[in-house]
Amino acid sequence: MTSSTPHSPEPAIALREILAFDDSGTLRAVLVPAGPDAGVRGVAVGDEGAAQPLDGCLVLVVGAPAASAGAADAVREAARHGASGVVLRDTPGVATAPEVLAAAEETGIALLTRAEWATWADTAALLRSALACARAGLDDGAPGIAASGAESLTALADAVAADTGGSITIEDTRFRVLAHSATGPEADGLRRSTILGGRVPRWRVAELRRSGMLRLLWTSRDVIHRAADADGPERLIIAVRSGPEVLGSIWAAADGRALSPHASGALRRAAEVAAPLLVRHRLRESGALRRRELALRGLLDGDGDARTHAWSLGLSPDAACAVVVVDRDAAASAGDRTLDVLALHAVSYRPSVQVLRDGDRLFALLPVGVGRERDALGLARELATLAPSLPGGVPVLAGAGPVAATALRVRASCEEAALIVRVLRERAARADGAGPDRYADAAAVGPSLDVVRVLNAVRPVWEAGGGPVHELVRADLAAGGELVRTLSAYLDASGDVARAAARLMVHPNTLRYRLRRVRERFGVDLDDPDTRLLITLAVRLTG
Structure with a gap:
């Protein structure tokens, strides 16, 4: 306990x-x-x-x-x-x-x-x-932020505005404005449009994402300074956290005058006071959030009534959609934080993106407009590129599924995206020192996608079979898999002994010796085309 x-x-x-x-x-x-x-x-x-x-x-x-x-x-x-x-x-x-x-x-x-x-x-x-x-709220003598923060997010925004000398917005992780201080006559156009629209404009979120500001916001635990430029006045930003989880952010913008010299300290105190209030805000929505999560899972898995799931997600059942699947690198010992930040980044890509975290895997459902069929690949590229650059980040693989004509058919897009990730993982395992691709769509992986589908179809046949090839694979894997790895390299090199030996980092005579063992001990004839095909399938199925 x-x-x-x-x-x-x-x-x-x-x-x-x-x-x-x-x-x-x-x-x-x-x-x-x-x-x-x-x-x-x-x-x-x-x-x-x-x-x-x-x-x-x-x-x-x-x-x-x-x-x-x-x-x-x-x-x-x-x-x-x-x-x-x-x-x-x-x-x-x-x-x-x-x-x-x-x-x-x-x-x-x-x-x-x-x-x-x-x-x-x-x-x-x-x-x-x-x-x-x-x-x-127990300390009635606490000044400004501490006294007002326990009442509401609006009261907190007003208190922080008084302490910083700036205009304040408090936003959730989807950049929806939850509270704001009064807007002065000198407020910049961005602040006005954000408050009137109830959320940060999409173009602004895209700009913050491209500049790396969002990555900094989601990973930093201190106040971030954004200098004044042609697009707006000086701003200070801090993420609001509950432990490692990001709940939202507080933005202070200079509003016709310079920010207070003590503004950074005021924002730090405000973030502490805001955390329980944002938790409460999130819990108010938790029932609806859980229903949306179940609806998204049902849509991706093909369980239940797809039309009802789509409406629950705020999607028209007729909307064209694509799915991006992100899987963390199998060699990474950790990566939960990386996937959490990628989920936030995916939502910032477009407000309509729906994200589901499932263990070591992330799913992003992306409505796709006419002429924007490659948006899913763009999101996959951003997530795969961002992951290793994060503090403590681990590499990920991202597959972009094809566009489904309607939201009712996204299961097929999800399944293909997952197969693309599998292809990327297998290619990474076979890479000869070159940096493997970290993201792809169906066009990028080519015939490898159909090969994976064939392997899925023949797996039951292989597992139910028997004979010399089965005996070879089972016995060798039990002994450590040396012969299976040798056969894999030999087949990938199209029978070129020198190239296969170089990949395995052994002498060519060592590789020839192992191939003789395959023939003499197990009676497997590599010159027979049917045997080679069966061995190729067996090696791919068993890794």
């Missing part, structure tokens, strides 16, 4: 304040024996076997749901270690088990449930943000 309770106790926050912060409907108070003023000091995530002090924590019980009688043990365990309450997973249409209610009544701790659509990560972020926001 892990707890956010620090060594020196934080002030307790009344449970009613935490519930008031939750305007997303994530939490429901089932039973509060000590009343709504019961104090909460922190959040802990644990299981039924934990044994550590939980002074005043709300414990997220990730095991049995509230409808299960077994959850009563978790309630008693949390109470025994000093917890102020527990949060259990709700089961729609099923009441909380009587045993669980009795355990909460008996121990006197609060019993809350988490909405079925929310995740434990959502719930933990909500609770920690509620505590941080409430504590920011």
